[in-house]
Amino acid sequence: MDPITRDLCIIGGGTMARAIFDGATAAGVLSPQQVIIAEPDQARRADFLSKGAATFSTTADALQELRARELRADDPALILLAIKPQVLPQVAPDLRDFLAKDATPRTLISILAGTPTTKLTAELSHPIRLIRAMPNMPAQIRRGVTALCLGPNTTWDHAAIAETLFRAVGPAVVRIDESLMDAFTALAGSGPAYLFYLAQGMVDAGTELGFDRATSTQIVQQTLAGSAALFAESTKPAAELLAGVQSKGGTTEAAMNVLARERVHHAMVQAITAARDRGRELSQ
Numbered sequence: 001m002d003p004i005t006r007d008l009c010i011i012g013g014g015t016m017a018r019a020i021f022d023g024a025t026a027a028g029v030l031s032p033q034q035v036i037i038a039e040p041d042q043a044r045r046a047d048f049l050s051k052g053a054a055t056f057s058t059t060a061d062a063l064q065e066l067r068a069r070e071l072r073a074d075d076p077a078l079i080l081l082a083i084k085p086q087v088l089p090q091v092a093p094d095l096r097d098f099l100a101k102d103a104t105p106r107t108l109i110s111i112l113a114g115t116p117t118t119k120l121t122a123e124l125s126h127p128i129r130l131i132r133a134m135p136n137m138p139a140q141i142r143r144g145v146t147a148l149c150l151g152p153n154t155t156w157d158h159a160a161i162a163e164t165l166f167r168a169v170g171p172a173v174v175r176i177d178e179s180l181m182d183a184f185t186a187l188a189g190s191g192p193a194y195l196f197y198l199a200q201g202m203v204d205a206g207t208e209l210g211f212d213r214a215t216s217t218q219i220v221q222q223t224l225a226g227s228a229a230l231f232a233e234s235t236k237p238a239a240e241l242l243a244g245v246q247s248k249g250g251t252t253e254a255a256m257n258v259l260a261r262e263r264v265h266h267a268m269v270q271a272i273t274a275a276r277d278r279g280r281e282l283s284q
Helices: 015-026 042-050 059-073 085-099 117-124 137-141 160-167 178-189 191-208 213-233 238-245 251-261 264-282
Strands: 008-011 035-038 054-056 078-081 106-110 128-135 145-150 172-175
Touching (some): 008 015, 008 059, 015 042, 035 042, 035 059, 059 085, 078 085, 117 128, 145 178, 178 191, 178 264, 191 213, 213 238, 251 264
Parallel strands (some): 008 035, 008 078, 078 106
Antiparallel strands (some): 128 145
């Protein structure tokens, strides 16, 4: 991946911000010295500072540093909003003051859950090139999948830099229409929870069948990791891979008959649909 040459100001220093910082710097997409962090929590700031980033306790101070760097480099920097949605009203005034001094629209990337581009654009009150991104939890180990969609007056050419950034935390970056962002969140954002739920049930079953919990956990971890890798690398659909495990009258068929009787497949579709619908409610 080509390196990003601009500085980056990350507003918010939580888990996902750290995953993006770690992934981008490890991949050589960014150097730590290019990154400015605005984060009120001292322990989180200390973590970024130890890795070479500049850190500030307030958004206003971080943006002041960003402006000073821009004036020296004559190159517009990037802003990544990585705060919780409920924190937006607290940082929006500083962002509005900063953006008011821009001569041309600035590129801004948002990973605010449940916050449509129209809502964020209205909150900031100034023309911006807004890219909304949704990475998922495996970004913490650089195996995430990220969805990108565009705000008003933004093109995929503007989003190229965001694609570079998020490919550093996972191989899959998908372009979608914003109307599908709640569906993506339900499928991929909440997706790790579905796997962990399955893992919990399998580990518990292992202990009931006689394994100690540590051994059952080890068995399930490798079974799920190996199966996920096989699915990722195979050109076969999931149904065909399933058929390859299941033989007529065998042990897997006995298990699958129970899942079919309990309508687990239907429940999974309903669960993901419910997550999508809740996302729509929260984004209103």
